[in-house]
Amino acid sequence: MNTPPSSPGARRTDGPAVRIGALVPLTRPGWAEAGRHLLAGMELAVGEANDAGGIVGRPLELVVRDTAADPRGAAAAVDELAHLGVAALAGEYHSVVARAAAARADALGVPFLCSSAVLDALTDQPTQWVARLAPAQSHGWRIYADFLLAAGHSRIAVAAEPSAYWAAGTRILRDHLAPRGGTVVELDMRALTPESVCDALVDTRATAVLLLVGHPEPAVSIVKSVRRDPRLAEVMAGAPAGQPEFAQWATSLGRDGAGIPFLRYLPERPGPLGARVETALRERLAQAPSFVAFEGYDTIAVLADVLRSYGTDRARIAESWSRVEVEGTRGPIRFSRTPDIGVLQWVWAPVQVVDRDPADPGRFRVLHAG
Template sequence: MSTSPSLSGAERADGASVRIGALVPLTRPGWVAAGRHLLAGLESAVRDVNDAGGIGGRPLELVVRDTAADPQRAAAAVDELAGLGVAALAGEYHSVVARAAAARADAVGLPFLCSSAVLDALTEQPTDWVARLAPAQSHGWRIYADFLLGAGHSRIAVAVEPSVYWASGTRILRDHLVPRGGSVIELDMRALTPTAMCDELAEAGATALLLLVGHPEPAVSIVRSVRRDRRLSGILIGAPAGQPECAEWAALGDDGAAIPFLRYLPDRLGPLGARVETVLRERLAEAPSFVAFEGYDTVLVLADVLRSHGADRTRTAESWPQVDVEGTRGRIRFSRTPGIGVWQWAWAPVQVVDRDPAAPDRFRILHTG
């Protein structure tokens, strides 16, 4: 799949377009809703860049590949896009997929600005070819752990599936909570049905259950089972990975409300963010998630780099430390962060929010970090 957004103000330019490759989960088992929002942000920013004259008078073009949450498919797409001559790579939502793409981008020498994936170890070794906008998992999930402690929850259960990402999240929570008097109990969803999990949860005495599982299943079934179990009426359900962010979560109705999750937005958007929010809302026909803003900011940064340093891949990779761009959610600069091998925006704003039970389309800010 590929797409070439309207060239608008750059149509009169001479010369070929400047092309950016985009990795996006657009089909199952990828989280399609997140992919749709990510792509909307990327495409909206490309249109705005071209309306403003493109890159030195040349149109910016987005070449999209569907990863379907498949690391091997993503790695193959990196090779394909590199062969097509793209100047840089953007996107991806799933951390495990982004890690495969980052490794391949590093190997072939293709600059990759990762939009949404948060796994700390995005690459095995430090690299100059990869930068990231989303906050590292350790940063955001520690903030979430502080929220839990502040709300009086120290005995935490996690419903978990096997994954590098979920295992990393469990470790971060345990490392942060245990020294502060908390505990983390793992409930292996490979071995438990949602009903059996409720039995285990009732016996464990936990006051909060975190969904470290895929959406829609088994997350939806777990939520419904817990909400209907009278023994668990007082338990907090949480979803640090952000499953309740996208509008499709609203299909759970009242069951899906009051489930705190992480999102990466400021308390109040500035003028640019407010303008982009209006554009994205019209494009998506629903409220844009933070993922859509991440997509927009990705193109904003890459366009600035390409205008300043040209489309040479090596010069783009060398330019990450010089980035200084006003994004939709704050000033974006990259630095080296201990324990993270890529150039990192440290940090995007972090909130813990939930859907208001009285109005599930409205979000309540519970904690900021």
């Protein structure tokens, strides 16, 4: 799957294409809606790069591979794309999948700009080959924990499925809340049904329950059960991983899906570039773009700038991360080394805690910013 040709008015590009391998979840069990937004942002940026003359006159091309949320499939895709001669890799939404892709990219010496995955330990050891746009999980989830405390929630339940990502999130919340008088109680969703979660919440006396589970299920069923239980009328449901950002959430839950705070990586007000890209993405997606679409656009904007400035040699691309200075849709992008994170990191994309307005679930409210 490759991107479509540039618009008829584009500047002419000649010669062999400069190819970027794009890793995106496009089918189940991957979060396909997030993958579609990620790819839309990438494709928009590729088209604009080609309209501006490509990479020193050569067309830029995406070579897309569907990871379907499968770490082994993602690693195999990295092998294939490296063999095809891509200059760099881009994308991926799921943290555990991105971790597998990053490990393989590091082993093969292929530069990888990760768009959306937030797991702090994206690699086991420091590497020059991988850079990341999304804020590290420890950064965003601490901001979310501060929001919980400011909103009066100090006894938090997490309804969690087994996953390195969910386990890391639980640990971040516990470590940040405990010194501030907060408590985190884990509800193991391997042993509970959405209905029995309600009894567990009553027993634990939690004032908030966080959905550290898959979407749409069991997240949708848990929300419906909690909303319909009169004992839990004052219990807040939250989804720090961002499930309510996407249209499928609102379609599945309607007003039940409103008032559920989540993390979003957008500024409160976009600048001129962000506003222009938002308009173009809205037209391309036929709906409001999520923050993931902006991550996709910014990923290609960074790589196009690097390729124009430093060429297509993989080692030179990897060496250039620390020299990147690109105006992205959400602010100036620069990469640096951050303690306890093994990849070059943008420090930081803007972070908001947002929910859907109960009075108008199609509208988002910014509740907290970090």
